[in-house]
Amino acid sequence: MSSQVTYQSTRGGSSNFSFEDAVLKGLANDGGLFIPSEIPKLPEGWKEKWSSLSFPELAYEIMSLYIPRSEISAEELKDLAARSYATFRHPETTPLKKLNNGINVLELFHGPTFAFKDVALQFLGNLFEFFLTRKNGDKPEEERDHLTVVGATSGDTGSAAIYGLRGKKDVSVFILFPEGRVSPVQEAQMTTVTDPNVHCVTVAGVFDDCQDLVKQVFGDAEFNRKHHVGAVNSINWARILAQITYYFYAYLSLYKQNKDVKVRFVVPTGNFGDILAGYYAKEMGLPTEKLVIATNENDILDRFFHTGRYEKADTSKGPVTGPVCAKETYSPAMDILVSSNFERYLWYLARQQVAPNHTDSEACEILAKWMNEFKTNGSVAVRPEVLDAARKDFVSERVDNETTIATIKKVYETDKYVLDPHTAVGVEATTRRMKEAGAEGTTFVSLSTAHPAKFDAAVNLALSSFEGYNFETQVMPREFHGLKDAERRVIFSGAPRIEVIKQIVEINLEREKKMTV
Numbered sequence: 001m002s003s004q005v006t007y008q009s010t011r012g013g014s015s016n017f018s019f020e021d022a023v024l025k026g027l028a029n030d031g032g033l034f035i036p037s038e039i040p041k042l043p044e045g046w047k048e049k050w051s052s053l054s055f056p057e058l059a060y061e062i063m064s065l066y067i068p069r070s071e072i073s074a075e076e077l078k079d080l081a082a083r084s085y086a087t088f089r090h091p092e093t094t095p096l097k098k099l100n101n102g103i104n105v106l107e108l109f110h111g112p113t114f115a116f117k118d119v120a121l122q123f124l125g126n127l128f129e130f131f132l133t134r135k136n137g138d139k140p141e142e143e144r145d146h147l148t149v150v151g152a153t154s155g156d157t158g159s160a161a162i163y164g165l166r167g168k169k170d171v172s173v174f175i176l177f178p179e180g181r182v183s184p185v186q187e188a189q190m191t192t193v194t195d196p197n198v199h200c201v202t203v204a205g206v207f208d209d210c211q212d213l214v215k216q217v218f219g220d221a222e223f224n225r226k227h228h229v230g231a232v233n234s235i236n237w238a239r240i241l242a243q244i245t246y247y248f249y250a251y252l253s254l255y256k257q258n259k260d261v262k263v264r265f266v267v268p269t270g271n272f273g274d275i276l277a278g279y280y281a282k283e284m285g286l287p288t289e290k291l292v293i294a295t296n297e298n299d300i301l302d303r304f305f306h307t308g309r310y311e312k313a314d315t316s317k318g319p320v321t322g323p324v325c326a327k328e329t330y331s332p333a334m335d336i337l338v339s340s341n342f343e344r345y346l347w348y349l350a351r352q353q354v355a356p357n358h359t360d361s362e363a364c365e366i367l368a369k370w371m372n373e374f375k376t377n378g379s380v381a382v383r384p385e386v387l388d389a390a391r392k393d394f395v396s397e398r399v400d401n402e403t404t405i406a407t408i409k410k411v412y413e414t415d416k417y418v419l420d421p422h423t424a425v426g427v428e429a430t431t432r433r434m435k436e437a438g439a440e441g442t443t444f445v446s447l448s449t450a451h452p453a454k455f456d457a458a459v460n461l462a463l464s465s466f467e468g469y470n471f472e473t474q475v476m477p478r479e480f481h482g483l484k485d486a487e488r489r490v491i492f493s494g495a496p497r498i499e500v501i502k503q504i505v506e507i508n509l510e511r512e513k514k515m516t517v
């Protein structure tokens, strides 16, 4: 049976989009995020049918439920999934590692850049190329539709996007990052990719300057039309979709060992993209208990689940004056002020609030009102019954910096296994939940979002006092050797100026064109 799903904006301005439109547009015109018109249910007998599948085969089955055959044929989708995960180093793509305390660590970092974002961005890169080459056919170079991806990064997104898009036909990628402010490994990963369609641009400033420049590029309608600017940030629907697979894959590998297994997932969370995929899996029918959100000291989500107020600054101890910024922690990929994907979940909460006799458009109205209030006041509160509903889907834990380092130490002591600081936030949250009453029969799966070698400063801070500990030999993967000395390509743009960035994009697009003819 082929999927009938279409895509609509959370804010109600647009509906009936194809999967292709939702992916290529990224964000809806009314500022909302794309969601599927319905959450598909699982086919009869899925556990038996799917438990023998490889990761790419399972990805194909799940994606098929969200992508109509008329848009991408079965053969084409199978091929896209196979190619997207052929770049992973582990035969199981996302294997489970069991710790001595019983926690199952779901290792999501076996892709090209050693971060979980590869699971989504390897697929998204192939999908962009697929849609563009299909549109373009054998048109001559000057008539081809060309996508120019522009993004800002503080580390992980940039490298995963570059590895997802390198060498792809009809796509160019420009990644802006703050000079000297991304980790040395991440900088080396990005700048040593020398494919002609990849451009790393440093900005003499901070991450927010880079993000502002990207927003200005997107806000320039004429530039946008001329160069067809695209985004790869975590609000793209295809990224969420790709991430649903590993929740099923992990569940099924535990189910194969024990048919009665009760599973609970714990997810280190920033922009809410990773855990949102878990929510979709659960709504599709994956048997799992409430999902556990693990945040660092940037805890907007943790505060929401305790107070029902979604607000940038913590006002629980009185009013806050002056600018509010994200805190710098040992888990920088989770240093966010606002979780952009949370809007999608808020839509489902709004829908529940008006169900069962009302329509999607009423949910959109409520959601749009919430988002406007949040934009104006930096804060929005939901009614107690809405918070109760949210607490049926999620619980949350906040883990501070000191505890993050202590957790890396503890797991090294018990298992000689090295956690990256993001994963450590999740493992600590897991440990707390395991101690709760009623948790005895539950199998905990704690998502590991990065390889520890990417965050050497925090890992060494935790482990350098252990006798015999050696980062180079115990933590650093073979692939990182020599990376620091490899040839680099990087464009220095100087102080943040939009005119300079636009010029850099135009000059390099011209140069690329000359290289391809």
Ligand SMILES: *Cc1c(COP(=O)(O)O)cnc(C)c1O
Binding pocket: 115, 116, 117, 156, 157, 234, 268, 269, 270, 271, 272, 273, 274, 275, 333, 334, 422, 449, 450
């Ligand atoms: C992006 C990222 C996260 C946060 O994921 P979200 O989808 O933004 O919640 C956590 N850990 C690492 C290592 C990441 O790169």
